[in-house]
Amino acid sequence: MSAAPDPSTIQGPPSVAELTARFEREFGTLPDGVWQAPGRVNLIGEHTDYNEGFVLPFAIDKTARVAVAVRQDSTVRLMSTYGDQGIFATDLTSLEPASAKGWTKYPLGVIWALQERGITIPGLDLLLDSNVPLGAGLSSSHAIECAVISALNELTGAGLEPEEMVLATQRAENGFVGAPTGIMDQSASLRGSKGHAVFLDCRDQSVELVPFDAESAGLVMLVIDTKVSHSHADGGYASRRASCELGAELLGAKALRDVQVGGLDRAKGLLDEVTFRRVRHVVTENDRVLQTVELLTSDGPGAIGELLDASHLSMRDDFEISCPELDLAVAISRASGAIGARMTGGGFGGAAIALTPATAEQQVRTAVERAFSEAGYRAPEIFTVAPAAGAMRVS
Template sequence: MKQSGGVEGAGSAVGVVDEFRRLYGAGPEGVWAAPGRVNLIGEYTDFNDGFVMPLALPHRAVAAVSRRTDRILRLHSADVAEGVVQLGIDALEPRSDTGWAAYPAGVVWALRAAGHPVTGADVHLASTVPTGAGLSSSAALEVVTALALNDLYGLGLTGPELAVLAQRAENEFVGVPCGIMDQMASACCTEGHALHLDTRDLSQRQVPFDLAAQGLRLLVVDTRVKHALGDGAYAARRAACEAGARALGVRALRDIPYAQLPAALDRLAAAGESEEVRRCVRHVVSDDHRVERTIALLDAGDLRAAGPVLTEGHASLRDDLRVSCPELDLAVTTALAAGALGARMTGGGFGGSAIVLTEESAADQVTKSITEAFASASYTPPRIFPATPSPGARRLS
């Protein structure tokens, strides 16, 4: 999907209402928004029942929606060069569509599979969340669709319940074995906070995250690249984690205390588990611990001290999980050399984005240094913008 360049742009409520009316001949019943997210710390931990700490971005997917009673779903995106996609909701089948429409259609399928009386809809979508950047553009589409249908059909589902249904849509209908973090972040984050989420029981805590008050800035560096190596690699890492948990006799890697990690790795070696399994286990258990360390620092009001923890996380993703790439590594090393407090890749890797924690006074120099480093390496120019903790999914009108 081609995304608009600004945070508002095609994602404005007025714009989607006008386009909905042009497409469908009448105004929508309402307009909803759901944000993309960036993950501060805790990567590849959500499908291991572990801990994560995302925050919502100002970039969002916006949906204008009306109900239908004829079991027809009509979908249109401002960001795709094609017309209205029309589907019969009774004929929706998992893995039947690999295009953008699979995400909102999968939500309708998941709602109906759960017994909710959705009888069709007209939907127009517009998004400012960059795709392929590790910022959860797909989750934003899913959550905004789920929230709109929840409101219109009076389903009474909570944010976490909508997130679970959206995850099911992505796992079973689209066929991506993602964890729950992206959908929970889009559905449940609040403005000015990071979300401390336990992905096992979905308990959550909104942690104040006021960067400006501490003279800090969190930058997102969208490398604007996605390497083919990433295709299928996420599923392979998940399989390795599950193999490690089975070998250790636990439900999930979250159940291995950090203090017991060396002994657990010795057990895996003795059992003949591969180096890949051992590396994945080491990353997940240590990254869960990094989330706990970061929470403690935020609670103590010492966000600056979290910088080195972020950098440790990048080293683990690069060396143990092996999901980084030259562009991400260059963004991190250049940011640190320019005076950043910490930096790491975020998201699934093999491209996508990095985050940089820096003093406000150094943000411009860090940005300039990364841009120049990419130019010197003949890489695609990166897109760099501040991550402002923003509201989660909500109705706009």
């Protein structure tokens, strides 16, 4: 089964009532409920999560929804509202990491991970709808997983706490999907709160909600989807993670979280040039997250622009996960009035964010679109996002 088409090309997501009606038409019964989980934007803190460091994402007002009904057998039937793909069916007793294709690997991975934990999962019918843009670095896959695990946690009576659901979805990503991701995306989706960013310590999963009300500060958060596809399951992400693990080992640290900015001079003498630059990004990015939290708490969103800029330069030059389209989006945004901009997400494509005065929003949009056209790049999709609530049942 192929991946679901990009929902950003569809005009307006269906309402809960429409999704319920579609479920009944396709599966011949009403769903037991509808659950949703948001995508996320990472404000700052990239590739620090699997290094047991700090991240500062926020849940966004674009979500994946799943309508689910429990079956009386061991069959799982999955369908997406997008495209004419029909119903994909498999059996609970034959889930294998290599067997799932396209978007179906995300709900199936969650089922697999819960089964690993000894939780009995019934057969089920599931209809997916999502308006989280695919491939933009906004964590469309984790939104699906978090919606599914929220549904299954309730339907099975498993009683998992948010921290446990985070780890289960990480296991699904790592062991079933084959993507060596950390816990940031799931934590934002499951634990987000309207008007706040989620300050997450990836070592102990502790969370602090930090006020991030850009609108009240006269700002908007623009997302510039470059339409350059990326995949966390490819070699680029894995090689960066391997470099970080090597750097920590050679420095005698449990994780790069334990290396301070002041220790980088010592690190430079112990590491090869590439590994050092990878380490320097993670160490300085952790520090930038802490500074951002402090500034948001004391001075508000208008004070963090320089930190966003510095984060992008570090990802471009030290971690080398940017691309020409992302660099152009960031440079033109800044030149056209944004107070700070950076690529966001795992890299190698996806989206940039630009924290922009509301009065300059259209100016930035127009300038970026013109610059992409003049460079011969595919037209970007530009939209605003706001901090939203985390995963929940909606019907």
